[in-house]
Amino acid sequence: MSALDAFRTALRAIVANRLRSALTSLGLVIGVSSVIVLIAVGQGTQRGVTDRIRGLGTDLVFVEPSAEATTSQTGSLAGLAQSTLVQSDATAIAVNGIPGVAAVAAQVAVDAQAVAGPENVGVGIVATSSAYAEVRDLEIRSGSFLTAVHDEDRALVAVLGARVSETLYPGLDPVGQEVRLSFVGGRITLAFTVVGVLEEQGGASEANDQVFIPLSGVANRLRVLFTPTGDLRVTQIDIQTESGADEERVKEDVGNLLLFLHDTPEPDFVIQSQDDLISAATEVSNTLSILLGSIAGISLLVGGIGVMNIMLVSVTERTREIGIRRAVGATAGDIVKQFVTEALTLSLFGGVVGIALGIGGSLALDGRELGGQAMTTLIQPQSIAAAFLVAAVVGFASGSYPAYRATTLDPIAALRNE
């Protein structure tokens, strides 16, 4: 029996049992498409996270209080009170002549509510210095960023992220307007003059939802920022390194300097480069991808068992057909070929439809909001290849055993079967 004849025979049997064939393939369709979609979601999430970290700026090194030092959440003032970093650390890093350091900006990050007229929105406050725009590569759309004069004068001025501006002053240029920021659940409310608005930053950037104010200006109003020695607590120090500088060297030099300044043998701070953050995030999302992939793999397996089940039923139902085929000259091999081809055709059909659905589903999900966050999906050619391969293997395996069972039938008994 030629392969073409085997395929024709298989196709005829599949078409003759349209509904059953469709239901059989369905398991594989779901399995294959979910493998493709879930891996695309996993990889897309990873891409989103790495994009966001890259969007922070270029060649950045971050210094933060170590995890043991801050028990409370970042963004709250209580957490701030426990920070081990102070503004003079940032100054020291900037003026100490560490090779490779280009710019330094200390910041205090707290959550606040921004109010302008009838509008109001939750924002992340970044209380920092004029150096921040350079460190983070921020572009201004209107007005200016914080200036050295603002730092000096302890001015109560604010620069708005693009989305904040759009929410509070829809369609208007807010420069010169007043915005009120209320901290600590509304217990402290201060009025700021808007001096600038940022250009819309790349989609994943958090700068769009932030408001930037001079740390010197707000420090007088938020006494919690002061240490007993009169220094200012900060939650993070951002260092931009010169491009091409050895970031590992910079991290080490900064670390040694801080150990000396803090006068501790064990670091009470963590220094991470963008690359460190990206590899940590990649690790997390790889685990996520593997988890999603295995769930999908299980559904693929279940689909495969479905095919095998149907093929077994089919062999039992078609005992007489097998007998007739044997009587007109089919060898055991011909019967095997027929059933394997049938299972393979069903599975590959399920695989192809599953791939189409998986690609379609991934494209449809791309950019959709999920839990307030835009989803990114990245279709992986490898996952398509793997899913297809699994479908083929499943088809072959689930056809082989029933086919073997078919050949053990005695042709005479099979013919007598009613």
Next chain:
Amino acid sequence: MIRLRDITRVYATGETAVHALSGVSLDIGRGEFVAIRGQSGSGKSTLMNIIGLLDRPSSGEYALGGRDVARLSEDARARLRGGAFGFVFQSYNLLPRMTALEQVELPLIYQGTPDRRRRAAEALVRVGLHDRIAHRPTELSGGEQQRVAIARSLVVDPLVLLADEPTGALDTATGRDLMTLLTGLVEQQGLTVVLVTHEAEVAAYARRAVRMRDGRVVKDSDAPVAAGSAR
């Protein structure tokens, strides 16, 4: 052409062994039309299955056209079965859902014969079913279904057509038509036919009558060779 010597077939069913055939010797020549009769359970179908290579004898010798076929491999038997024998059963044994033409093409698929469609159509013409080519079994009468089965067995130009109670499920008139068809194939085209039947009238179409009892040939109307060696 067919030469059987001391063929036995023993079925081991549980404790006891059933001797379906206990020493059958039979010679059938080219162009013969043989009717086998005998009581139910006398071993007629078993003998047909062994002749047609669907079954293997427990002991004895079987030569087909001078070639020993009792010890052929399973695959070789399947190929030879498809090319040298055509089976016609009481219950037609057609595949559901297939058209008459597709049914008749089936043996050719396994033989790897080219030009299948034309040959299958010709075989259907030979049994007078040229206008039923696209019909499926459920759209055919019993007599027509049996003719499709005959066409299916003729399509490979078999050495022998083996018909096990082909008229068993047909009414008398239809049975007669079918026997006329078979007789015509033997007389005009030199086909060899071995027929199992219970009916004397059907057996009368054959030129040679073999009677079986308890797994043995007990009477053979024309057995020049078998007479000597048969017990």
